[in-house]
Amino acid sequence: MQRERNPMDTSPAALDVLVVGAGISGLSTAFGLTRRGLSVEVLDSGARPGGVIGTIEHEGALYETGPNSALDTTPRIGELIEAAGVAAERLPASQVADTRFVVKGGRPVALPMSPGAFLATPLFSPLAKARLALEPFIRRQPADEEETIAHFVRRRLGREFLDYAIEPFVAGIYAGDPERLSVPAAFPKLHALEQRYGSLIVGAILGARERRKRAETAKNTAKSFSFRGGMQTLTDALARAVGRVTLEARVVSVSRLSDGSFVVVFDKDGETLTRHARAVVLAVPAGEAARLAYPLVPEATLALQEIEYPAVLSVATAYRREDVTHPLDGFGFLAPRVEHRAVLGTLFSSSMFPGRAPDGQVLLTSFLGGRRNPELALAGDEAIVAKVEAEHRSLLGVRAPALWNAVTRWPRAIPQYGPGHLGRIAKLAQAEQDIPGLKFCANYRGGVSVGDCIANAHATAESLGAWLEVPVTA
């Protein structure tokens, strides 16, 4: 079949796939397609690849502007790291990082990791602990009734578990509000446990056996990792392996020719350029994907526009070790809403991985804003840093001002999988059926974690690769 060529197409030759967005989703998809021998180019509006993944060296320290680590939940992650040639750079989180703290009564309390520690922990009252025994007897919610995570946890585990276990974790993962996140969309495994086993406790025990068979690891037991040079090591390696990654290239439109191929128009260095490709992957945030796909699939893009992204601020802070009283012997602390702290949580970054702070110093990374405190996104850096240091003085016994702070702002940080989310994603899947060769692959679909993005990118590359390799018949 002879393909029609757009007269504006300035690319030397048509590509198999044009990927829009060089975050972990776009780069992993492009990498998978490149390895199948397909010709691929990635366009990104940013000045470096990686999207929200970014590592910065500052005053002898190494801090992350986005994710500080990833969880090793699926074999896809290890496969990708190996294939990208950075397995030797990978660093497991230190053992102390197995301890996670939750703030209660103005101090960090270690989350219990064993039945004995659970019985002894001051995090939950004796009544809340006793109520857990009832969990297996609570009836399951009808499968077609969508519940928020807050409603789900209050119903199955009780209020205290919502306040001191689930709400802070939801703030830590989604920067979200459990009253506004859907269980089947945001926590599909939790939803499946209830539906399948009628109980989270019974399901956790039986489900572990099945995961072992699939070589998967639950998020609560999976190990965290990063790289010697930080998280950006992976995205940099992927970009190098893909080769054709064009930066500072803002895609402004995607259209489809009568032969089913695509024309992508982008701005770069004041010029308007085009590319011609057999398939297009939109690996950009939902609002951008909606804008670009609107002429092709208007109904699905209305669904995309409904996905909200709260703002998050990430603050790296260095102290002299001797100025911090707390041993920092853990992953970090999360601060529940009911404790009324300014931060959502603080990671003990230099306790998790070596090389994060110079000798004699510690590096902490704090997160603020989210659904809980959206007004903080408007505060200036000085006010933000003052709040962070005040929390560290109060919760970690810091006795002197920080050596330095670095604030990173994410005005639209993390997509919220709210009620109705699965219906929205079903519309996207339908759009992909209607327009073969068009794919949506980013963190608003299939999970927000780095590992989820990698697994979803793998699936996208597999299905698109299989479709593209189908010989074109006249």
Ligand SMILES: Cc1cc2nc3c(=O)[nH]c(=O)nc-3n(C[C@H](O)[C@H](O)[C@H](O)COP(=O)(O)OP(=O)(O)OC[C@H]3O[C@@H](n4cnc5c(N)ncnc54)[C@H](O)[C@@H]3O)c2cc1C
């Ligand atoms: C502060 C923060 C902390 C996090 N912490 C963790 C963590 O500890 N562990 C974990 O697993 N996950 C964490 N996450 C989540 C995880 O990092 C993200 O969900 C994931 O990296 C998103 O990848 P992505 O490729 O889907 O999107 P993005 O990284 O957002 O990439 C999208 C890309 O599209 C580009 N783009 C947008 N519009 C256009 C356009 N018109 N033309 C061209 N390019 C365009 C952007 O420049 C960007 O590079 C965190 C997220 C944030 C924000």
